[in-house]
Amino acid sequence: MKVAVVVDSTSYLSEKILAEHNIFTIPLNVVVGDKTFKENEIDNKWYYAEMAALEELPTTSQPSIGDYILLLESLYREGYTDVISFHLSAGISGTCQNARAAAASVDGINVHVVDSEIAAAPLGFLALYAAQNLASKPLQEVLADVNDMKKKHSMNAFFLVDTLTNLQKGGRLSNAQAFIGGLLKIKPILEFQEGKIVAIEKIRTQKKAMLKIEEMLQAEFDKHEGKELTACVIHANAEELGARYKMELEEKFPQVKFVMQEFGPVVGTHLGEGALGIGFTTYKVDVTGL
Known part of the structure; x- marks a missing residue:
């Protein structure tokens, strides 16, 4: 074989x-x-x-x-x-x-x-x-x-976008109608649920949204105390923002191995420029050179 x-x-x-x-x-x-x-x-x-x-x-x-x-x-x-x-x-x-x-x-x-x-x-x-x-x-x-x-107890991801406009236009957001009223005034936090992109939080500023993601990560990481966790900060043509957020997360979660990646054209089209993502796994994966 x-x-x-x-x-x-x-x-x-x-x-x-x-x-x-x-x-x-x-x-x-x-x-x-x-x-x-x-x-x-x-x-x-x-x-x-x-x-x-x-x-x-x-x-x-x-x-x-x-x-x-x-x-x-x-x-x-x-x-x-x-x-x-x-x-x-x-x-x-x-x-x-x-x-x-x-x-x-x-x-x-x-x-x-x-x-x-x-x-x-x-x-x-x-x-x-x-x-x-x-x-x-x-x-x-x-x-x-x-x-x-693939199960949420072993791997998950959160995404922060500047606007839902791209996801709406591309038809990739399953609960878009619930968020339309505040499209220009919020920094939505997204998650994959049952394979679909769902907006789960409405936050007024980017900084508050980033802190909210940290809270959600804390809750996730607490479930896996003692495990070798690997996480990736992903940015959409926002390298400086991604690097700064990666440093913040490394300080808050020293037990987690963090790397950084960039969204390419396909995912970047739908999330929009400036988006951030945080994905992690509890399985041991060598991400050197990711």
Whole structure:
């Protein structure tokens, strides 16, 4: 048995870490004006500048079934018998659906599609855990572990956005109507619930929202006292803000290993420039180079 780990581009794992752990990636697409780009082939700063200059939001789309088939056929030729394929939540994207359709079209290779029910760093945590444990654990045990990781007691994420406008326009916010009245006056805190993005708090200022997230993290971390926790601060073209928040969190939670990451074009389109995310896992994952 030879097992490949695949993850879509919304994990935002660095090229370095993908190569080091032999993780294959399949990119989602963004459409800017009349041009379509694979999201892992464009510069983030260029993209955020283009998005800010456009009157209409860019659109995003899942990888085509044909792209998946080409990847799976390539892995089959390389001798892989099985693939664990990790993807952003099926509640906000058709990526998982296309992965399953492609898997059914390729003979000779067993594809285990995992709906992460989340995105960004936590999606990357799942792929990294699998890649780092397949040599020491049987495939079925790794699959059981990643399915356990997906549960809220083992992994979660909170997001802070400047405005709900992008999520509203893209149809990615499941309870948008409840928040419409104060769109321009609040800093909403979001969470994935059952694979969908839900606004859970209305906060008046960014600083208060960041402190509220710290309270929620404290409650989460208290449940896992003594465990080796890993967390990631994720920013949308707001590196200075992200670095400052990471330092604050490191001071408050010295028991947690923090790293930093940037939202790429697909997730950045929907959360909007300036968004922050905090994702964590209780499973042991080496995030060096994330």
